[in-house]
Amino acid sequence: MKYLISSFVLASSLILPQLALAEVEVVVHPSNSAALDKDAIKRIFLGKTRAFPGGGEAVPIALKEGSAENQEFTKSVLSKTPKQLKAYWAKMVFTGKGTPPRQMDGTAKILELIAANPNLIGFIPAGSASGGVKVVGKF
Amino acid sequence: MRNRILWALAFCMFAAPPFATAELQFNGFASIVNGIDLEDDGNPVEGYNSDTVNNLQDSKVALQWTADLDKGMRFVGQIMAKGSGDDGYLLKYDWAYFDFNIGDSGKLKVGKVRTPLYKYSDYLDVGFAYHWITPPQIMYSGSFNNADGAGYQFNFETGALEQSVNIVIGRYQSNDIERVTPFDLRNFITLNWSATMGDHEFNAVYAQADVYFDSAGVTAAAAGAGAAGIPAADVIVAGDLGQFVGMGYKGTFGDMAVITEYKIVTVQDSIIAEEETGGYVGATYNMGDYTYHITYEFGSTKAQTYSQAGGAFQPTADSVGGEGDASAIIIGARKDIGVSSAFKAEITSQTNDQATLTSAGAKVERTALILKVALETMF
Numbered sequence: 001m002k003y004l005i006s007s008f009v010l011a012s013s014l015i016l017p018q019l020a021l022a023e024v025e026v027v028v029h030p031s032n033s034a035a036l037d038k039d040a041i042k043r044i045f046l047g048k049t050r051a052f053p054g055g056g057e058a059v060p061i062a063l064k065e066g067s068a069e070n071q072e073f074t075k076s077v078l079s080k081t082p083k084q085l086k087a088y089w090a091k092m093v094f095t096g097k098g099t100p101p102r103q104m105d106g107t108a109k110i111l112e113l114i115a116a117n118p119n120l121i122g123f124i125p126a127g128s129a130s131g132g133v134k135v136v137g138k139f
Numbered sequence: 140m141r142n143r144i145l146w147a148l149a150f151c152m153f154a155a156p157p158f159a160t161a162e163l164q165f166n167g168f169a170s171i172v173n174g175i176d177l178e179d180d181g182n183p184v185e186g187y188n189s190d191t192v193n194n195l196q197d198s199k200v201a202l203q204w205t206a207d208l209d210k211g212m213r214f215v216g217q218i219m220a221k222g223s224g225d226d227g228y229l230l231k232y233d234w235a236y237f238d239f240n241i242g243d244s245g246k247l248k249v250g251k252v253r254t255p256l257y258k259y260s261d262y263l264d265v266g267f268a269y270h271w272i273t274p275p276q277i278m279y280s281g282s283f284n285n286a287d288g289a290g291y292q293f294n295f296e297t298g299a300l301e302q303s304v305n306i307v308i309g310r311y312q313s314n315d316i317e318r319v320t321p322f323d324l325r326n327f328i329t330l331n332w333s334a335t336m337g338d339h340e341f342n343a344v345y346a347q348a349d350v351y352f353d354s355a356g357v358t359a360a361a362a363g364a365g366a367a368g369i370p371a372a373d374v375i376v377a378g379d380l381g382q383f384v385g386m387g388y389k390g391t392f393g394d395m396a397v398i399t400e401y402k403i404v405t406v407q408d409s410i411i412a413e414e415e416t417g418g419y420v421g422a423t424y425n426m427g428d429y430t431y432h433i434t435y436e437f438g439s440t441k442a443q444t445y446s447q448a449g450g451a452f453q454p455t456a457d458s459v460g461g462e463g464d465a466s467a468i469i470i471g472a473r474k475d476i477g478v479s480s481a482f483k484a485e486i487t488s489q490t491n492d493q494a495t496l497t498s499a500g501a502k503v504e505r506t507a508l509i510l511k512v513a514l515e516t517m518f
Contacts, residue, residue, distance in 0.1 A: 048244065050243055094517075
C-alpha cells in the first residue's frame with residue numbers, strides 16, 4: 001500500500017506539471033478590443049473568417065505542430081484531434097478555401113510579432129505573456 | 140547592346156518587386172492505388188480487370204502552389220499526374236486561378252476552378268481527406284469536375300447554423316485525356332449550399348448547362364430517327380438544357396457517422412438519358428487509428444423514349460448509354476499512419492446492367508468484385 005501511494009505521488013508529480021504546462025492563453029495586440037470568446041477564436045483559427053468580431057483583419061499564428069500547447073489548443077479550442085485537423089486543412093488547402101495558420105518556432109517569436117501587429121492573434125503557454133500583448137482567453 | 144541592357148534593367152525593375160514580395164507555399168498529395176477484379180468477366184468495371192499491373196487509374200500525385208500576392212490576392216495552381224492503365228501517368232493542370240478576398244469571408248476565383256456538384260467534389264482527388272479509396276462511383280460518375288470561368292464562395296452564420304454558398308459560372312470542354320469525343324457544357328452554372336450545425340452537415344446543389352455532345356453513335360441514331368420521321372433536333376445533343384440536382388447529409392454521433400447523397404440528372408430533348416438518378420447511404424466507425432466503413436449505392440438510368448404514329452423508334456443503348464440499374468456495396472477499412480498518411484483497403488461488389496447488350500439486343504448483367512488497396516498521403 002505504501003509503495004502504491006508513493007508510486008501515485010511520484011506519478012502525479014511527474015504528470016501534473018506537464019498537464020499544467022500544456023494550458024494555453026490566447027493573446028492579441030493590447031489595442032485590440034474585439035470581444036473574443038472561444039467560438040470567435042475557433043472561427044478565426046479554422047479560416048472561417050478573416051476578421052475579428054466587430055471588424056479589423058484577423059491573422060492567426062500558431063505554435064509548432066506537435067508541441068504540447070498546439071495539441072492542447074487543437075483539442076480545447078478547435079475541438080478536434082490532430083488527425084481531424086490535418087484532414088480539415090487538407091480539404092481547405094486543396095479546395096483553395098484557406099491555408100492553416102503560419103507556425104512559429106517559439107513563444108518569444110509569437111509575443112514579438114503580436115506586440116508589433118494589431119492584426120495578429122496567437123496562443124502561448126499559460127503564464128508566459130509579456131506586457132506587449134493582451135490575454136483574451138485561457139484554455 | 141546598350142538598348143538591350145536598358146531593357147534588361149527596365150524588366151528587372153518592374154519584374155523583380157512582385158517576385159520579391161510574392162510568398163510561395165507548396166502543398167501536395169499522393170495516392171498510390173492498385174486493384175483487381177476478382178470476378179473478371181472480360182469487361183472491365185471502373186477500369187479494373189484481373190490484371191493488377193495496369194490498374195493504376197485511381198493513382199495520382201499532385202503538387203499545388205499558392206503565391207500570396209498583395210491586397211488579398213493569390214494565384215493558385217495545381218498540377219496532377221493521374222494513373223492511366225496504358226500510358227503510365229498523364230500530367231495535366233487540374234486547376235489554375237487567381238483568387239481575391241472579398242469582405243470578411245468571401246472569395247472570388249477566376250480561372251480554371253472546381254465545380255462543386257457533390258459533397259466531396261471540392262477535394263475529390265485528395266483521398267487522404269475521406270475514408271473511401273474512391274467515392275462511390277455510381278454517384279460520382281460525372282467526368283467533369285472543373286470549369287473555365289469564375290467562382291464566388293462566402294460563409295455566414297445564422298444562429299448555430301454555419302452556412303456556405305459557392306457559385307461557379309463557366310464552361311467545361313473535355314479534352315483528349317478525359318474523353319475521345321467532344322463534350323461541351325456551355326453556360327455552366329453551379330449553385331452549391333452547405334451548412335453545418337454541430338455534428339450535422341447538409342448540402343444541396345443545383346446546376347445547369349447547355350450540353351453539346353457529338354459521337355458516331357449520336358450521328359447514327361439521328362439518321363435512324365430521321366428515317367422514322369423524328370426530328371433530328373430531338374436526338375442530337377446540341378445546346379440542350381442539362382440539369383443537375385443533388386443533396387447530401389452527414390451526421391457524426393461519437394465514433395460513428397452516417398453519410399448519404401442523392402442526385403438527379405436530366406438532359407432535355409436529346410438522346411441522352413431522360414433521367415439518371417443515383418445515391419448512396421453509408422456509415423463509418425472510428426476505433427483509434429482505424430476507420431471501418433460500409434456503403435450501399437444505387438443508380439438508375441431511364442432511356443429517352445420516342446413514339447410516333449407509325450411505331451416507336453428506340454435508339455441503340457450503346458450509342459450513349461442505355462437504360463438500366465446499378466448497385467454496389469463497398470466495405471473497407473482505413474488505418475492512419477501518423478497524422479498525414481493512411482493505408483486503405485476496400486472491396487466493392489457491383490452489379491450493373493446498363494449499356495451492355497448482346498448482339499441480339501438483350502441486356503447483359505455485368506458484375507464485378509473489386510479489391511483495392513491504397514497508400515495515401517498529403518504534405
